[in-house]
Amino acid sequence: MSxxxxxxxxxxxxxxxEGHDITxxxxxxxxxxxxxxxxxxxxxxxxxxxxxxxxxxxDALAALQHNLGAKHVTLVTQNIDGLLQKASAxxxxxxxxxxxxxxxxxxxxxxxxxxxxxxxxxxVCSTCGVLMRPDVVWFGEMPSHMDRIAQALSRCEVFISxxxxxxVYPAAGFVELARASxxxxxxxxxxxxxxxxxxxxxxxxxxxxxxLVQRYLx
Ligand SMILES: [Zn+2]
Numbered sequence: 001m002s003x004x005x006x007x008x009x010x011x012x013x014x015x016x017x018e019g020h021d022i023t024x025x026x027x028x029x030x031x032x033x034x035x036x037x038x039x040x041x042x043x044x045x046x047x048x049x050x051x052x053x054x055x056x057x058x059d060a061l062a063a064l065q066h067n068l069g070a071k072h073v074t075l076v077t078q079n080i081d082g083l084l085q086k087a088s089a090x091x092x093x094x095x096x097x098x099x100x101x102x103x104x105x106x107x108x109x110x111x112x113x114x115x116x117x118x119x120x121x122x123x124v125c126s127t128c129g130v131l132m133r134p135d136v137v138w139f140g141e142m143p144s145h146m147d148r149i150a151q152a153l154s155r156c157e158v159f160i161s162x163x164x165x166x167x168v169y170p171a172a173g174f175v176e177l178a179r180a181s182x183x184x185x186x187x188x189x190x191x192x193x194x195x196x197x198x199x200x201x202x203x204x205x206x207x208x209x210x211x212l213v214q215r216y217l218x
Contacts, residue, residue: 001163002081004055004206008048017041027139031105035131036121042134043118046099050116054087057162057205062089064213074152078143078164078171080136093152095143095171102132143170153177160212161197162188162205188212 017025024030025041054062062084065073070091075084077092080099084092097103104110104125111126112135123132137143153159159178164171175185175195187197188208201208 001205002079002083005052039119049081054083055206057209058083058087060209060213062087065089067217093145097136101135103135105133106130154181156181156183159183159185
């Protein structure tokens with residue numbers, strides 16, 4: 001989804017970031033072992049994403065939600081770049097959190113705070129006083145808002161999957177849940193996953209979505 005906007009992957013040819021395996025900077029264990037390294041990794045990502053703009057795919061989904069209302073269009077993303085919000089989508093469920101927020105390192109229920117540049121090394125939770133970590137779902141952690149997503153899938157009429165690999169659960173199972181609810185299931189992916197969909201559009205999101213959403217605009 002965000003690839004055509006130029007979001008850097010932060011992996012070099014060896015799958016490494018500055019010589020570190022990605023799991024050395026994106027796990028809870030990494031955070032408690034070396035917070036400075038993890039903060040630096042996310043600081044670099046924020047700086048690199050700061051000036052990235054949404055592409056026509058993001059704009060199309062935001063327009064669809066504006067047109068039909070957030071009550072009827074649920075946007076769920078695995079991306080942490082905030083580009084759907086930048087395209088002015090009003091309500092986005094961020095399964096994997098956001099690059100642009102920090103949360104308490106001990107209690108997921110404590111208040112988040114926004115972060116836009118490098119993270120303050122001394123930012124602490126306003127409720128309990130411990131350090132703040134990136135509000136990002138790391139390897140080994142459960143995606144967020146699964147109850148809300150399951151509820152939306154249970155009353156879904158049209159399910160559009162955009163560019164996911166289709167192999168990582170729980171997201172890979174969404175199409176099965178949507179189909180069980182009787183939804184028409186559409187996959188937008190230049191490299192289709194092979195899962196069962198009623199319709200497959202083998203194009204990038206920035207090409208396919210502006211046309212696809214026209215069907216549903218009122
Ligand atoms: Zn706290």
